[in-house]
Each structure stands twice: as structure tokens, then as C-alpha cells.
Amino acid sequence: MTAGAAYQAVQDELRPDVRPQLNLATFITTGMEPEAERLMAEFLYHNTVDGVQPLHTADLAQRCVAALADLWHAPDPDSAVGTSTGGSSEACMLAGLAMLMLWRSRTSGSRERPNLVMSTAVHVCWAKFCAYWDVEARQIPVAEGGSGIDPHTAAEACDSNTIGVVTVLGTTYDGFYEPVQQVCAALDRRCARDGVDVPVHVDAASGGMVAPFLDPALVWDFRLPRVSSINTSGHKYGMVAPGLGWIVWRDPGVVPAELGFSTDYTGGRMSTQTLSFTRPVAPVIAQYYQFLRLGAEGYRAVVQRCRDLAQSLAAQLCQVPELRVISSADHLPVVAFTTHDHAGFSVTDLADRLRRRGWLMPTYALPSDQADVTVARIVCRNDLSDVLARRLADDIATAVTALRADRGGSRSRRRRDVVPSSSEIALTIDAGKTLGRGGSADLDTVVAGVAP
Numbered sequence: 001m002t003a004g005a006a007y008q009a010v011q012d013e014l015r016p017d018v019r020p021q022l023n024l025a026t027f028i029t030t031g032m033e034p035e036a037e038r039l040m041a042e043f044l045y046h047n048t049v050d051g052v053q054p055l056h057t058a059d060l061a062q063r064c065v066a067a068l069a070d071l072w073h074a075p076d077p078d079s080a081v082g083t084s085t086g087g088s089s090e091a092c093m094l095a096g097l098a099m100l101m102l103w104r105s106r107t108s109g110s111r112e113r114p115n116l117v118m119s120t121a122v123h124v125c126w127a128k129f130c131a132y133w134d135v136e137a138r139q140i141p142v143a144e145g146g147s148g149i150d151p152h153t154a155a156e157a158c159d160s161n162t163i164g165v166v167t168v169l170g171t172t173y174d175g176f177y178e179p180v181q182q183v184c185a186a187l188d189r190r191c192a193r194d195g196v197d198v199p200v201h202v203d204a205a206s207g208g209m210v211a212p213f214l215d216p217a218l219v220w221d222f223r224l225p226r227v228s229s230i231n232t233s234g235h236k237y238g239m240v241a242p243g244l245g246w247i248v249w250r251d252p253g254v255v256p257a258e259l260g261f262s263t264d265y266t267g268g269r270m271s272t273q274t275l276s277f278t279r280p281v282a283p284v285i286a287q288y289y290q291f292l293r294l295g296a297e298g299y300r301a302v303v304q305r306c307r308d309l310a311q312s313l314a315a316q317l318c319q320v321p322e323l324r325v326i327s328s329a330d331h332l333p334v335v336a337f338t339t340h341d342h343a344g345f346s347v348t349d350l351a352d353r354l355r356r357r358g359w360l361m362p363t364y365a366l367p368s369d370q371a372d373v374t375v376a377r378i379v380c381r382n383d384l385s386d387v388l389a390r391r392l393a394d395d396i397a398t399a400v401t402a403l404r405a406d407r408g409g410s411r412s413r414r415r416r417d418v419v420p421s422s423s424e425i426a427l428t429i430d431a432g433k434t435l436g437r438g439g440s441a442d443l444d445t446v447v448a449g450v451a452p
């Protein structure tokens, strides 16, 4: 096969039938500026573990770790230990391993089975961690509507074999932050009562790059002494193409020595804490670019716009009598909704209709304790432009009208059955204020566009 033919064959197999920007399911970055893409292409053949290359990629990664440690209020950001990973899943795996190793050394190699306490709303990577490392997953049921893990129940579920409690800052299901501060307070009370002293890990895969900018008064991070580690996904609201994650520990004291390995066989001595050895450096470089390019003010502008957009969409969906909005983007820029029993159609029917207009909207069951509720979720990202958001609103309105027609045939159109279109519900953001591919505005314009 010639190179051209092989290229064409692969293209033909893969040609995505959904434009990444129309994928409402994913939290993953689906657009970066050309300069960031160029940097990634230029460093395509570089490896994070190359010790001999002239560029100091390990230094860049360390600067990113220090920036995140600072953002998350680590006591001494410059001495915080952390690493880049392939994504949050690997970061969570490392956080879990650190807690497991520390528990082993605390209990002098106890033969009892360790456990990890978390809610049923955690990402599947935590089930993986427990399965792969033979840790009992103690899962606390959650109620619908954003309360997340119950702090008291979580604290009472701990015992001397608990390696840690996981809290999620922005669940994958509905985007709600779990109450990290209250969980820590409940654990403090438990510790004072009977000495059960358990560290907390915050899975901030998405929220780690949202809450510091939009909810600065919310105390969820290293300001809480019980929080020993935090992860985030560079490739979600960190705004880097996949795959990049970060794990940061509050200080070297909570990182077991067994987790770090020192090598010199790629030239230059280096220490790694990752599960895999070779990894592309390009996403780390793109992260560094985004930190320089956006700065804290830029990130704030971008995530504020995403949340505003999501809240506008939620307000629109609230006016559709058949729909019940579960999450209105009060936390992550995510809208989750289901249908009322009387609707006569399901969110899956709605997703099928939207699919014909090019949108991919996921529908799934809520965690096991509410598994009879099927929800749809819309994740608002930076590259959901205002034009696209208006189109989405109109396509939802058209789909609901069509589903009503399917359901009721000639049922008369009462006023309450009229679906407002995007032109009736003003999307509050001006067109064109996106960063990255597809957006026309420069950072200054974005910041100016949202600043008071």
C-alpha cells in the first residue's frame, strides 16, 4: 500500500461522524489555538523521560505542578510533590496507591483488607483502583439533586483499615461538587472521638480548574489540612488536547518513598512517580502554553463563559414542561436533565432526534441507588460557540415539538406546550467570544467581554 492509500484507508475507517465540537458528552478539550497545536506537533517525538534533551521538559512539568499547588493553596507550592499523568484515571490510581502504601506502613503490614470510602457517584476509575489493588470499595449511596456524599455517613463508614476518603469536585453524572469541607469536618470529629484518622483525596478531574476561578470562597483544597492529594485533568478544563492529567500532594510528607523511582538510563538522573514510563511530552508543553497564554484571569473568563452558557441552556430546558432539570450548572458548566413521567417520550428519544442534527448527547442511568432515572447531560466547553449554543437550543426545541407530534398526533397546542426557541431565551453571551479553534476573539477581547 502506498502512504497515500494507507492514509486514505485509515481516514475512511475513522472519519468521525460527529464533529468533536458537537459532542455534548465529553469533558475533553476539543479545540486549541493553532499555536498550541503547533507546539504539540513540534514536540511530537519527545518523551517525558528523556533526560538528555536540551529542553527542560521536567522543569516545565514541575512549574505546572507548582502552579497547580499554588492554585490549590498548598502550604509551600514550590516543595509540593506532583507529576503529570496520562489523565485523571492514572492520577487517581497514584493517589490511591500513595494512600494504600501509607496505610500499610501505619499498620505495619496489616493482613486485614484495606478499604476506601467514597460515594456511588465517583468515576469508574475508583472501582478500577479498588479492583486492581484489592481494596474494598465502601460506597455511600447519594440522593438525587446534588448533595453528593453524606459527610457523617462517610466518617462513620471509616475504620482502622480505611486508607482514605475520596470526594469528587464535580461528579461525572451531574457536575455537582461534593462537600469536601464538611467531609473533613466529620472526619475531624471522628478522629477526636476514637482516633480513626483518615486522609482525604479530592478527585477534581474537572472542578480543579473551575472552582478556583469561579468559586474562590469555596474551601475544598489544601486549605483543609486533611486533604492530602488532588488530581485534575489537563485535558478537561485545563484546556489541553488529550491525554494529560495531574496529581499533586500537599507536601512531601504524604508521599510514600516507595512511590518514587529514580533512574538514569535515559541520560540524566530523574525520579518518576508515574505508572507508565514513556509518555508524550507534548500535552505537558501545551499545558504550559495555556498557563502562559491564559493566566488565572484568562481561565476565569473562559470557565465563566462556559458556566453562563450552561445556565442559559438550563433556564431554557426548565421551561419545557416535559423536562425535569437535575443540574443547572451551579457547579461544573454541565446541564443534566430527564423527562417527567407524563412526558410521553424519554431523553433517549430526544437524544436520537438530536443525533440526526449532528449532536451527540449521552443518556445514562444515575448511580446505582437511583438507577431507574435516565438522564441526559450537556457539557459546555470553551469551543461550544454562542452560534452553536443557539443552534443547540433551536434543535432541542424542534426535536421536542416533533416528539410531541409523534406522541399526541393532533393534540391541540396549548400555550404551555410551546417550546421557547433560543431567540426567545436570550443566551447571555455575545457571539464569537471563544478561545481556540473556531473562536474569533483574542484573549483580551474575552476578558474584556466578561469583566464587569
Ligand SMILES: Cc1ncc(COP(=O)(O)O)c(C=O)c1O
Pocket: 027, 086, 087, 088, 089, 090, 092, 122, 123, 125, 168, 170, 171, 172, 203, 204, 205, 206, 233, 244, 245
Ligand atoms: C470525576 C472524574 N474522575 C476521573 C475521571 C477520569 O478522567 P480521565 O478521563 O482524565 O482519565 C473523570 C472523567 O470524566 C471524572 O469526571
